[in-house]
Amino acid sequence: MLPLPTAHGQGGPFRVYLPLVARQGPEMPPGVDFGLVFITSAEYPADAARFDRARSAGARWDRWPLYWSGVETSPGQFQWNHVDSALRDALAQGFEVSLILMGTPSFYAAGGVPTRLPIGGSLLRQSRRDAPTPEAPIAIAAANPPAGLYAPIFTDGTDRPGPGKTINPENRWAAFVYQAVARYRPGGLASQQVPGWPSGRGVRAWEIWNEPDLTFFWNGTAADYARLLKVAAIAARQADPQARILFGGLAIFKKPNWLQEVLAVLRNDPTPDLRDAFGWYFDILPIHSYSYAWQTFRYLNQAKATLRDFGLSKELWVNESGLPVWDDYPGPTWDPDSGYRGTKEEQAAYVVQSAAYALWLGARVVFHFMLHDDCGNGPDSYDAFGLYRNPSPAPCHPSDAGARPAAAAYRLVAAHLRGATPLWRLRTTNGQTDWGACTGQVEWFAFRRPDGARVLLAWTRLNVPATITVTAIAPQGIVYDIRSGAATIVRPVNGIYAFSLPPATNYNTPTLCNPTWEQVRQKQGEAAVGGLPLFLVEGP
Numbered sequence: 046m047l048p049l050p051t052a053h054g055q056g057g058p059f060r061v062y063l064p065l066v067a068r069q070g071p072e073m074p075p076g077v078d079f080g081l082v083f084i085t086s087a088e089y090p091a092d093a094a095r096f097d098r099a100r101s102a103g104a105r106w107d108r109w110p111l112y113w114s115g116v117e118t119s120p121g122q123f124q125w126n127h128v129d130s131a132l133r134d135a136l137a138q139g140f141e142v143s144l145i146l147m148g149t150p151s152f153y154a155a156g157g158v159p160t161r162l163p164i165g166g167s168l169l170r171q172s173r174r175d176a177p178t179p180e181a182p183i184a185i186a187a188a189n190p191p192a193g194l195y196a197p198i199f200t201d202g203t204d205r206p207g208p209g210k211t212i213n214p215e216n217r218w219a220a221f222v223y224q225a226v227a228r229y230r231p232g233g234l235a236s237q238q239v240p241g242w243p244s245g246r247g248v249r250a251w252e253i254w255n256e257p258d259l260t261f262f263w264n265g266t267a268a269d270y271a272r273l274l275k276v277a278a279i280a281a282r283q284a285d286p287q288a289r290i291l292f293g294g295l296a297i298f299k300k301p302n303w304l305q306e307v308l309a310v311l312r313n314d315p316t317p318d319l320r321d322a323f324g325w326y327f328d329i330l331p332i333h334s335y336s337y338a339w340q341t342f343r344y345l346n347q348a349k350a351t352l353r354d355f356g357l358s359k360e361l362w363v364n365e366s367g368l369p370v371w372d373d374y375p376g377p378t379w380d381p382d383s384g385y386r387g388t389k390e391e392q393a394a395y396v397v398q399s400a401a402y403a404l405w406l407g408a409r410v411v412f413h414f415m416l417h418d419d420c421g422n423g424p425d426s427y428d429a430f431g432l433y434r435n436p437s438p439a440p441c442h443p444s445d446a447g448a449r450p451a452a453a454a455y456r457l458v459a460a461h462l463r464g465a466t467p468l469w470r471l472r473t474t475n476g477q478t479d480w481g482a483c484t485g486q487v488e489w490f491a492f493r494r495p496d497g498a499r500v501l502l503a504w505t506r507l508n509v510p511a512t513i514t515v516t517a518i519a520p521q522g523i524v525y526d527i528r529s530g531a532a533t534i535v536r537p538v539n540g541i542y543a544f545s546l547p548p549a550t551n552y553n554t555p556t557l558c559n560p561t562w563e564q565v566r567q568k569q570g571e572a573a574v575g576g577l578p579l580f581l582v583e584g585p
Contacts, residue, residue: 077404079459080106081432082365082415084140087115089419089440090131096138098433099416102452103459107140108364108412110255112148113221114187120152121214125228129239132229136246143250143291143364143410144229146222146277147262153217154189190265193217194272198279204316206283218273222280226251230285249285252364253277254293256333258303263293267306271326274307275314278326294331294364297344304330304348308355325357329409331364336385336554337573338395341366342402343557349406363403367414368395368574369430371553373449375418375442376429382566383427384553387574391551393454393527394504397578400458401490401502405467413455418442450528457525457580461500465492468499472506473513483558483570487511487546497585504575505546508568513579514543522583535581542581549576 084099084107085091091099099107111128118124135142196216198204212223228234231247257263257270265273274292281288295304314320330348334341345361352359370376370392371383387395396413403411414430420441421428432452437443471478472485479485486509490502499518505511517537524533524544535542549572555561558571 077408077462077464078105078141078410079400079455079463080104080108080141080143080410080412082108082412083419084416085109085131085135087111087128087131090127090134094436094446095416096134096140098446099140100138101456102416102432103456103463104413104416105139105141105459106143106410106412107135108143108145108252110145110147111225113146113191114148114150116225117150117221123224125235128229129235132235132248133239133242137241137243141250142248143252144225144248145252145255145293146225147254147293149187149189149191151187153191153193154187188260188262188264190269190273191218194269194276198276204275204279204319206279210283212280212283216276219276219280222251222277223284226281226284226288230288233285249287250289250291250329251277251281252291252293252331253327256296257293258300259296267303268310271307271310271314274326275311275320275323278323279319282323289328290326291329291331291362291364292327292359294333295344295348296333297347301347304351305354308351308357312355324359325355328360329362330359331362333365334363334399335366335414336368336387336395337556338398338575339402339556339571341399342406345403345406345408361406361408363399363408363411365412365414366399366403367430368392369421369428370449371427371429373429374434374444375421375427377427382553384562386553387551389449389451390528390577391574393450394551394577395574396451396454397458397502397527397580398488398504398575400462401492404462404465404492405470405490413451417446418444453530454527456530457527461494461498461580461582462492464495465500467491468493487513488575489513494582494585499583501581501583502578503544503546504578505549506571506575508548508550508552508572510548510576511546512543513546514541515581516540517542517583519583522581525580525582527578527580544579544581546579547576549574 081099081104086109116123116125193216197213198216198219199210200213212219214220229248231245233247236242253274255262278290281290311320311325332344332348334344368387370389371380371386372378372388377383400411416431417433418429418431418435421430424441432449432455434444434447435442436446468491471489472480474484474486486505486507488504488506492500494500503513517540521534521536524535551572551574552565552568554573555565556571556573559565
């Protein structure tokens with residue numbers, strides 16, 4: 046167990062006195078919120094206990110796939126019942142839902158690839174040291190571009206929307222997207238046909254495929270994906286003018302230039318007036334980030350830079366972020382060096398650190414992957430991603446539904462950072478600002494809650510402990526143990542707090558400073574997950 050950061054009146058080897066506002070943060074969109082992946086899904090609908098766990102953790106968003114191959118069972122024949130009931134329940138429970146439209150039916154895909162639907166957790170690429178490629182070993186719905194993708198969107202032979210226009214059935218993808226959005230938008234067909242549908246509720250956030258920069262999910266070219274995005278945006282807005290379109294969540298590590306390649310295609314769109322009217326056919330750009338906390342910062346920063354290169358500014362989301370554990374069932378408890386994994390305590394630290402990086406870069410919604418372990422990357426993958434272990438019975442790895450420390454960490458993040466704005470960020474060594482990529486010892490963040498309270502987060506980046514000091518802004522504060530949520534009142538001495546921070550311990554994942562497995566094994570330099578964070582709340 047890592048020691049809890051403690052407050053005391055003495056200084057230490059690493060000291061820094063911070064003013065109320067030391068560094069201005071980027072503009073933060075209003076209403077920063079938090080979600081979980083796979084609270085429910087059409088294939089494995091949640092029961093009341095599962096919804097309650099997600100709600101008690103502080104999640105307000107749910108994200109899961111609506112598999113095209115799962116609803117269009119034969120050409121032109123749709124079976125929506127399983128989606129109807131799962132979506133109705135999630136909305137009735139008060140969650141906002143982001144649906145992922147993906148998975149070409151085999152009869153529309155060249156080669157007729159298998160369409161076996163995965164169990165929860167399949168969105169993550171395989172994360173094993175002995176198999177570092179992203180192609181997870183489970184067969185999912187077809188990754189091939191669908192037949193008819195380049196056919197006109199409308200029956201008048203054009204892609205131009207207009208009142209009363211009808212979708213061209215030869216463009217199979219356009220027809221599916223239109224039907225899904227028309228059915229599940231607020232006031233759509235489902236609200237009229239499905240018993241118990243909550244009044245005024247529906248889906249407005251539509252993600253176009255998952256991780257299109259991994260060939261496991263998308264076999265087409267960047268040009269094919271640009272067309273997929275364009276068709277989806279136009280068809281969705283024809284069904285619901287208020288639909289919000291998400292670019293498919295980016296894995297980035299395999300094809301780091303994918304976003305740039307797709308935008309380059311769209312820059313040469315043959316209908317530039319349509320492209321501009323539809324905001325380049327997407328409203329939100331999500332990224333995925335796992336196992337290396339600072340990578341959340343890096344990926345968002347790179348995405349913003351690429352958007353700027355094309356003169357664009359988009360809302361940013363983190364649609365998947367997490368660290369699977371090795372020291373708890375069903376993780377590989379016999380392997381403390383398990384690649385891309387961590388301990389239960391390190392998982393809790395990751396939740397706080399990744400969220401801080403995401404909010405600093407302006408992410409609007411941050412999703413943790415995921416509520417329960419479910420089946421991860423398959424029943425034999427030893428993936429323990431969940432804030433909670435699986436209940437019993439369960440399709441894979443039945444257990445006691447017990448909470449891991451990360452559940453408390455997530456609850457603290459959701460409670461204290463929802464709607465927060467950034468105040469400052471610092472990286473220090475021996476009390477001096479140090480922005481060196483591989484040298485800064487302590488990472489600091491401060492956020493302002495909507496009620497005016499200051500939330501201060503700090504952790505070590507290296508395998509060295511630190512003592513830090515900070516100027517108080519209130520007569521007392523509360524330090525939260527991120528592993529349990531326990532609160533301890535602390536009071537400054539002469540207006541100064543001092544805290545001890547334990548060293549970083551997670552060297553299970555390569556970082557920019559330890560890019561090879563040999564360097565990782567030496568456990569020197571930047572850790573993939575920083576040490577147990579200080580979580581201090583002062584005021585209002």
